[in-house]
Amino acid sequence: MAGKTVLITGANCGIGKATALELARRRARVIMACRDLQKGRQAAADIRKHTTDGELVVKHLDLASLASVRQFSEEILKEEPQLDVLINNAGVFQTPFLTTEDGFELQFGVNHLGHFLLTNLLQDLLTRSAPSRVVVLSSQLYRRGKIDFHNLNGEIYYDRAAGYANSKLANNLFTRELARRLEGTGVTVNSVSPGMVWTNLGRHVHHPLWKKVLFAPLAVFLVGTPWEGAQTVLYAAVAEELDGVTGRYFRQCKESPLDQAATDEGVAKKLWEVSEKLVGLGLQ
Numbered sequence: 001m002a003g004k005t006v007l008i009t010g011a012n013c014g015i016g017k018a019t020a021l022e023l024a025r026r027r028a029r030v031i032m033a034c035r036d037l038q039k040g041r042q043a044a045a046d047i048r049k050h051t052t053d054g055e056l057v058v059k060h061l062d063l064a065s066l067a068s069v070r071q072f073s074e075e076i077l078k079e080e081p082q083l084d085v086l087i088n089n090a091g092v093f094q095t096p097f098l099t100t101e102d103g104f105e106l107q108f109g110v111n112h113l114g115h116f117l118l119t120n121l122l123q124d125l126l127t128r129s130a131p132s133r134v135v136v137l138s139s140q141l142y143r144r145g146k147i148d149f150h151n152l153n154g155e156i157y158y159d160r161a162a163g164y165a166n167s168k169l170a171n172n173l174f175t176r177e178l179a180r181r182l183e184g185t186g187v188t189v190n191s192v193s194p195g196m197v198w199t200n201l202g203r204h205v206h207h208p209l210w211k212k213v214l215f216a217p218l219a220v221f222l223v224g225t226p227w228e229g230a231q232t233v234l235y236a237a238v239a240e241e242l243d244g245v246t247g248r249y250f251r252q253c254k255e256s257p258l259d260q261a262a263t264d265e266g267v268a269k270k271l272w273e274v275s276e277k278l279v280g281l282g283l284q
Contacts, residue, residue: 001028001054001238005082005129007122008032009061009115010090012039015137015194018230019087019237021047024054026238031080033061033072033090063090063114064100066279073121082129083122085237088115088136091167094160104278105153107160111167116174117279123182130186131243134178135236138171138191138249143259145169147267149274170271172249172262177272179247180265188246190236195252197229 006023010016011032020030024047034040040058047056059075062068076083091111100109119134126132145165150156154163175191182189235253236242249258261267276282 001026004084005029005031005080006085006087006237007076007083008087008089009063009118010034012036012043014226015197015229015233016087016089017043017047018226019089019233020044020056021050022227022230022234023237024056025051027053029055029057031057031059031076033059035060035062035064035090061090061118062101063110063118064106066100066102066114066117068101069114069117070121073118076122077125080125083125083132084129085133085135086119086122086126087233087237088119088134088171089233090115091137094164096160097154097158099153103153105158105163107163107167108152108154108170111164112170112174113275113279115171116275117281119178120279120281123187126187127182127185132187133237133242134175134187134189135233136171136175136189136191137233138175138193139164139168140193140195140251141165142168142172142262145261147173147261147271149270152274169262172258173264173268173271174275175249176247176263176265177268180268183246188242188244190242190246190248190250192232192236192249193251193256194229194232195224197224197226 001023006028008016008020011020012034020032023030032040032044037060044056044058061072092107095106098106100106104113145168147169172191175189179189232250232253236250248255
């Protein structure tokens, strides 16, 4: 990856940090986009304890703020001559009902809308850098999701688990529609499931003691490390056999079929159009 530039959102911890480390080891220039700059700088320092290869650039990005996404994108477009891989990794998981700076339900706003705007704003740079890749982190929990255009922001009802699943389904629909729109440009777009991984993503979920006691022994076998979770992300980002492969979904470094809900072209197109309006694309 020497000579390549990779941008990772949420790179200060968990899978994002593990991915940044492995890409640095491959001598890439890694832009670590983090909501908390201090934690981002600490993550970069931690990575430097393991490798001196590559280049690490820590920048501020708050996906819960469309203004922050726009400012960040402007900086990238001014400072970076190329962008070879964009990894949409950052996310929130099963939060209580909270809203972003712009009034969107937090999980839908961060996991989908923030990355939707970011990717669109960087699209021309990705195209100029082709062949290039976009990797979208999804989850097998997308299978429990539903796109209800009357309740995208939980304005009628809200369930934190359903909200997360819905946002992950949106990630897969976005991946498919973006891949369709970028066909022939040299930019490929794929989504991945990292599997169950020990990270702080579940900090908003509180289980009763009996569940913790019951689950703890099983977790050793069922839940992976951030490094393990990063492997499919890395596969989608760098594997030579995926040159030209687009619009697919990967688990455990293998292509995995998507349920019909995630391949509905009509819903994907409508979600794109609604998302454009929500983030203000094309209105300036």
